[in-house]
Amino acid sequence: MPATPTSTSAAALPVEFRGVARAFPTAAGARPVLRDVDLVVEAGEILAILGPSGCGKSTLLRIAGGLDRPTSGRVTIAGSPVADYDARSAIGFQEPRLLPWRTVAQNVALGLPRGTPRAAGRAHVARLLELVGLAEFAEHRPREISGGMAQRTSLARALARSPHVLLLDEPFGALDALTRLRMQDLLLEVHAAEPTTVLLVTHDVDEALQLADRIVVLGAEADTDATPGASIRQTVVVPGTRPRDRGSAELAELRGRLLDGLGIDRHGAARGIQSTSTIPAFPY
């Protein structure tokens, strides 16, 4: 399985979803968004959550962080229920959500755990800004940096917390392709240095394949009169150890399967290219 005991420090904690459902009240009654989500994320694992826009990925992540509560079911971190705004996790929001009156460095410092000594905190922030490539923008205000730079600042803020569980909602969404690859590598470096459990929401199948130990695909049943609400449609264990070869054939096959799961035509079948099946579907 993904995280071997040796690579798992005491810092990483497992997350467990049991029968989680979330419905939002509307004028026309409750609208189910998530239902029957059962998932165990192991300590130190990187789990990617894929799914079409609006299927409830952010909602699931917010529930894991105690920013939202499930309508039914329970979520635990290391066996104890997730508290409101649980201190064991840190979240990188889908939007940067930086305080406009603070500098980039001060925004990152907001993520430091409470009681961090001043000097140590400053050094940590500087190191993180260096890592995300924003060292020279430390004294800039959020309105003076680009959208992608703001998102990297937000990532650094979440990393500053050194959380037991790191929740990242499309952390690389606003980045150009090159910076995105660099940031993916950065995340893996950080994860290797200070192991933590990572739940990573993404739209990008290749990103999920590159980073994750396991990928879950969230989605509603295609059937129109099926029960509404998204659930886990597919779980894929990504073979191999990181860093993975971005061009490997094995990954290409998984990519095809995941794209199928997302309802996206690979445009291969028409040209007579059969999808081979050498990797067994999970569970084996």
Next chain:
Amino acid sequence: MTADASRGDALTSTGPGTGRAGAGLGRAGVTSVDRQSNAPVADRGLAVAAAGPLGVSGIDRREASDPRADGVGPAGPSGVAPRRRLVDRRWFRIAGGALLPLVLLVAWQLASTSGAVPVSMLPSPEMVWTAGVDLAERGLLGLYIAISTQRVFIGFAVGAALGLVVGAVVGLSKLGDILLSPTLGAIRAVPSLAWVPLLILWLKIGEESKVVLIAIGAFFPVYTIVAAALRHVDRQLLEAGRAFGLRGVRLLSVVQLPAAVPSVVSALRLALAQSWLFLVAAELIASSMGLGFLLVDSGNNGRIDRIFLAIILLAVLGKLTDAVVGLFERWAVRKWA
């Protein structure tokens, strides 16, 4: 280049890895276009097209230090090299603002000296000046200005401080809102002059009655604006603050108060203007000193030159104090917004 063609370029340049997912999901909606706004320059056609419904912030944000920013808007103001126009120049603003008062002064001089209007109705500027010098020599002008300014400052300080505290209570706590805002709304509806007889009965004609009236005048703009500003602090920022462990006083000082600072400062500016208004109301009715007293006293004695003097002094003092707060406001907005 059309937006579509440039988009194609952007996607092929993303390399074998991410390109396909981008093509597959990128069309899903406006949000994903926005997310790519940091993509290579070729994407700008779409980014600009999306900026309309999404508001201007997307463009503003990229203006300053993004090396690609100069390519953002084909015709937008951000693409034009900043050339300072005449109306942006400081000396022009000052000269332009002084123009109308000078014209008025000349017209006044002409009207009063030509005999078209009798001096008992419209004294000449010179007469007003002489009246001022006369009062100054008797030590009254400085005294009146000082006492009026002091009343305004004390009343403003007390009223604004109370307005900040009560505005914070009403803006931050649901219970405070429910308990206090209907009553305060009713009290605010009372016209300022209605308080005067009551205050004189309770506090006599001393300083307190005037300071209290001015404080009432300063309280309401601050209370109303601060409560509204705190109630409407960006929910996403609040949630981010809470997610990073901020609660209670720390959430207040790190997120809520800074977010409200620009509104608070403009509230203070409004309150200061209101304080001068209430000062004159207080001094007109019951006082033995001050600019308002000068007005009534001169009215009773038919000293129209002194009436003009008092009105001009009120205008100048009000404008001066407002300018000082205006400078503070500009600083605060630059620092906090």
